[in-house]
Amino acid sequence: MSNLEGKVIAVTGASSGIGEATARLLAARGAHVVLGARRLDRLQALVAEITAAGGSARCRALDVTDRADVEAFVTFALEHNGRLDVMVNNAGLMPLSPLAALKVEEWDRMIDVNIRGVLYGIAAGLPVMKAQGFGQFVNVSSIGGHRVSPTAAVYCATKYAVIAISDGLRQEHDDIRVTVISPGVTESELASTITDVGAAAFMEDFRRIAIPPEAIARAIAFAVAEPDDVDVNEIIVRPTASP
Numbered sequence: 001m002s003n004l005e006g007k008v009i010a011v012t013g014a015s016s017g018i019g020e021a022t023a024r025l026l027a028a029r030g031a032h033v034v035l036g037a038r039r040l041d042r043l044q045a046l047v048a049e050i051t052a053a054g055g056s057a058r059c060r061a062l063d064v065t066d067r068a069d070v071e072a073f074v075t076f077a078l079e080h081n082g083r084l085d086v087m088v089n090n091a092g093l094m095p096l097s098p099l100a101a102l103k104v105e106e107w108d109r110m111i112d113v114n115i116r117g118v119l120y121g122i123a124a125g126l127p128v129m130k131a132q133g134f135g136q137f138v139n140v141s142s143i144g145g146h147r148v149s150p151t152a153a154v155y156c157a158t159k160y161a162v163i164a165i166s167d168g169l170r171q172e173h174d175d176i177r178v179t180v181i182s183p184g185v186t187e188s189e190l191a192s193t194i195t196d197v198g199a200a201a202f203m204e205d206f207r208r209i210a211i212p213p214e215a216i217a218r219a220i221a222f223a224v225a226e227p228d229d230v231d232v233n234e235i236i237v238r239p240t241a242s243p
């Protein structure tokens with residue numbers, strides 16, 4: 001039996017892209033997945049698909065910018081499964097634009113989802129894991145957490161923050177595993193929130209080399225399946241053709 005089989009794994013942002021592919025793969029490898037995102041219809045369809053294939057999945061509508069809702073999501077996972085082995089803080093937004101465009105409302109949304117959402121996931125999951133004496137956070141950052149690119153200052157800032165928060169969390173706990181996953185460009189709906197015309201055109205061109213979300217799902221599954229005394233701190237997964 002692998003160290004993934006039978007684990008209770010909560011995934012935020014499971015209604016599309018990387019979160020959806022991760023949920024599907026983890027369930028196929030024997031995890032009990034608990035799925036959250038705002039689009040409940042998409043989650044319900046995924047749960048039906050996983051269940052029909054013999055897997056174990058449940059879902060609940062979730063807005064990661066609402067701390068009480070993230071608490072309720074973790075409580076939902078506990079009620080149905082009795083424990084929480086892994087929390088995948090994956091939900092994210094990427095409305096790119098130059099700073100001079102002053103799309104302040106979009107900056108706020110990125111900070112709310114990409115940073116506060118991860119922190120609320122930690123706030124909800126950490127007390128549970130501390131009481132259990134074990135657990136793992138998988139926080140999804142980006143290659144944008146390592147290098148700033150044009151029109152991506154705020155997005156990259158949020159992803160640098162995910163890496164900083166994750167490393168701080170890791171240093172503070174010797175019973176909790178903390179993994180950062182830093183994808184390069186990956187097929188998903190992530191670019192759909194870009195309203196800036198120039199940034200949208202740049203991303204459309206860049207996305208030609210995108211890798212499938214299953215590639216990121218496999219990296220997450222690897223980090224979860226390692227033995228309990230092995231903490232995979234970070235995995236960077238880029239397209240081979242990435243600059």
Ligand code: NDP
Binds near residue numbers: 018040064090113191
């Ligand atoms: P998608 O847009 O396909 O998925 C984003 C997910 O986040 C959706 O399921 C969405 O669900 C969810 N989400 C957004 N806002 C909220 C919210 N307030 N509460 C709960 N869920 C929310 O993009 P990806 O799969 O690509 O993105 C997943 C993660 O990967 C993000 O953190 C992203 O920054 C990161 N990443 C992606 C890369 C890429 O090239 N695709 C590269 C590097 C990192 P819903 O709308 O239903 O709420």
